[in-house]
Amino acid sequence: MSRYTGPRLKVMRALGTELPGLSRKPLGERNYPPGQHGQKNRRKSDYGVKLMEKQKLRLNYGLTEKQIQRLFREAKQSKAPTGEKLLELLECRLDNFVFRAGFAPTAVAARQLVRHKHVLYNGRAVNIPSIRIAAGDTITLTAKGRKIPSTVETLAEPALTRPEWLSYDEAQLTATVTRLPGADEVPFPVEVQHVVEYYAVRI
Known part of the structure; x- marks a missing residue:
């Protein structure tokens, strides 16, 4: 998967989170997913939740899928908790x-x-x-x-x-x-354990 070059505010609305690394624009009042059904409450699957958390990291830091997978493998091999190490590698x-x-x-x-x-x-x-x-x-x-x-x-x-x-x-x-940097110093909310679980069955 290549690096994302599409509408930035639109993807932040889809993820429900402001990503400072992607755009300075705030979500404002339209803090719901884009599209005609965006304001409806839609329950996400377990896979969907984990995918969204992974996408937050990939898009905020501007990485390709291949790059973030490589960092995950490195984090997994370290002695530190995988999620915390992954966030450290991204911030560094x-x-x-x-x-x-x-x-x-x-x-x-x-x-x-x-x-x-x-x-x-x-x-x-x-x-x-x-x-x-x-x-x-x-x-x-x-x-x-x-x-x-x-x-x-x-x-x-x-x-x-x-x-x-x-x-x-x-x-x-x-x-x-x-x-x-510490894992708690990432400038946006992310459930990194979901990212670990997402890749655990794929890498």
Whole structure:
């Protein structure tokens, strides 16, 4: 399955959750699924519930199905609880770090910043959004990257409050990882155990 490029607000309504990594737009009053039957109470199957939780992660972090499956396998092999480790691995992607540091309005935009080499990772330009950050790593923007209109706007008004696991130097426009993020610091509600159960019978 390829990376999602369709209507963002529509998919958030279908999932019933605002995904800050996907869009800055709020659900507002139309916080029910799209379509003519969206306001009717429809009971979801056990499979449907688990699928929705998995889709929240995949869409918020802008991953393909193949990418999230690979992360799940890695999380499953670790000594930590699978669900918690999976969330940590997702939060530790470079593109997500760029987003959470306030350099981009969404994770989607952060990915583009990285791909176009507007991000300096530990002082060097990189173009791989999946680079895994570690404590002590720093990021900043290139001179050209700092002039991008969406970046200027986001720096003035970040989409989210910067998390406690990074420190931000406003004068230098530099963000540093102070520790690895915890599973409870994901910026949207997700029942990760449902995701674990979804993949347990498929991987």
